Amino acid sequence: MLENIKMVVFDMAGTTVDEQNVVYKTLHKALNAHGVAVDLNTVLRIGAGKEKHQAIKDVLVEFKSNKLGESEAIFEEFKRMLDEAYENLEVKPIKGVENVLLNLRQKGIIVVLNTGYNRQVAEKLLEKLAWDKNIHYDMLLTASDVEKGRPHPEMIHKAMEAFNITNARFVLKAGDSAIDIEEGKNANCGVTIGVLSGAQTKEQLEAQKPDYILLSLSELV
Incomplete structure (x- = not known):
């Protein structure tokens, strides 16, 4: 699954972050x-x-x-x-995901977090998690950083450009909603993954034909 992958783009809420919807x-x-x-x-x-x-x-x-x-x-x-x-909300990582992020970065794979939230909300989530740039992830991209939100692939293209990745087949996109999969497909990502740890059901994810559906990102490595 991770063969030839240089960058992963992970959604936040329901995929890497448990904020109880x-x-x-x-x-x-x-x-x-x-x-x-x-x-x-x-x-x-x-x-x-x-x-x-x-x-x-x-x-x-x-x-x-x-x-x-x-x-x-x-x-x-x-x-x-x-x-x-x-x-007053307790925010925690989806079980096992923090290790996944650290392991991927240790393997030299770029970790990008992207989200339909605006930057203010996303940064508040990361602050509550105590996740640090260049330790847990390499880049954060939010809906307020682009002109066109999901399912348009602008966030993925922006991440590729930032790290000089010219071919999207080296990129893996994972998320807990069908629109995450659609975003990955629109960017021509080499691998698209749906996870069942968040907002949508297996049937809803299957509608966009991801390459894999996992219970959570903890199964990735």
């Missing part, structure tokens, strides 16, 4: 608070892995909601609620 639970609450009667499973199905303002808009479009004009207000409410939720 707090982001999607908060997104769900923010939508409900604005009168959008959507359940959590639907939010996970539509929004998992996406930049969060886009996720809100996609939920509203799917529900043919008349609240589309309020998407910015819902997003601002979501960010406020999320800051509050994060203050």
Whole structure:
């Protein structure tokens, strides 16, 4: 699986980080608070892995909601609620994943973390985990660092460019949502992996035909 791989690009929440789905639970609450009667499973199905303002808009479009004009207000409410939720939240790595990151870097494989969160949220997660750049990972890329969010491959292309990797077949992409797999396929990654440690089910991941589906990233090495 890791043969010829020079770089791995791992999603954060549900893939490397266990934050008890707090982001999607908060997104769900923010939508409900604005009168959008959507359940959590639907939010996970539509929004998992996406930049969060886009996720809100996609939920509203799917529900043919008349609240589309309020998407910015819902997003601002979501960010406020999320800051509050994060203050007391215990964040920990998915079991075994920290060792995977350290082992990959020891083998000389570049580790990139990428996420549909903005940089502020992602850095807060890393701070809570006490993960350090150049020890646990080589680069962090977030939705606010690019013009086009997932499933567009801009984050992966940006990472490749930063480390002078010109051929995506040397890149492995792993994540817990179908949009992670789609992002990897759109970038022509050599290996795409779905993991069952996060937001979506095996059936939802299989829709994008990943090369492998693992219980978690701890099975990678």
